[in-house]
Amino acid sequence: MRIYSYNNDGELLPEEIDTINRLMNIPLDSLNLEAIAVVTNIYRVAQGLRNKMEQKVLSEYGLSWTAFSMLYDMWIGDSVETKKLAELAGVSKATISNITKTLEQKELCYRKNDPRDRRVTYVALTPKGKQVMEALYPKFHQNEVEIVSSLTIDEQKRMTTSLRKVIRDNDF
Template sequence: MSENLSLKTFVVLMKSAKSVQEQIKTDISSYGMRTSDFEILEVLYHKGKLTVREVSEAVLINTGSITYVIDKLESKGLLERSNCKDDRRVVYIQITNQGKQLMDEIFPKHQQVIEDMFSDITTEEKRVVIDVLKRVGLKADNE
């Protein structure tokens, strides 16, 4: 029987993704945070003020669950809400100075963990992986 490279690629991708996720989860927990907390702070840290919907789409957390996480982060003083002046249904979220200081301290360490995971891969290989995974994702979205 011939080797099914699509199936093998899928299995390797899923195992690799699981290993990477576990490493990231371990790193984030070393800062006393949950992954969902870190993801929300990270997107606000890099993108600035966003709506709840934009944050939800960026971090892949559904809007029902995200409210709970935002409430916790707001109670810790790490982010704040503000209402949209033009549309009362829209709520903006932004990182506070305290949240920014926290991310200034921990994000470079987190980024180094990611750099270390990819240290054996050349720049060109990274570009190829990005391209291939984007195409696979687009194909899956369109099926």
């Protein structure tokens, strides 16, 4: 059985139709198509956003999404513990260590140990790293605005509220 559904705003995305049609052949007690659509679309937006930003903005600076994320967190929070950087970026401490080495080679950041506990390492921006972020962020933000430009401010606010709820309820 093939399903061709429409939502309130028009035809579903072709990928959503394909997903629904595939899942209708699987015997499930209760199929929550809305949950599938939300999670799938969040994933697609996240991947698309990451790819677009890497190609349009970050490539000019030779940065990956995770490297930018680290620089951004250091820019906002001054020095940040490597464990916290890993949590914020959703990667392992080993990944943070490898990216930190690359960023150190580019003279964008440096490591420092906690004087009270040598096992704890912080990473901070160098003056060059601060300059890069001050030049990079306006371009990054311009693309953020472009990405959501088809949404009204009220739609953006509602989406933000909903996403924050998902983040809080799942400890993301």
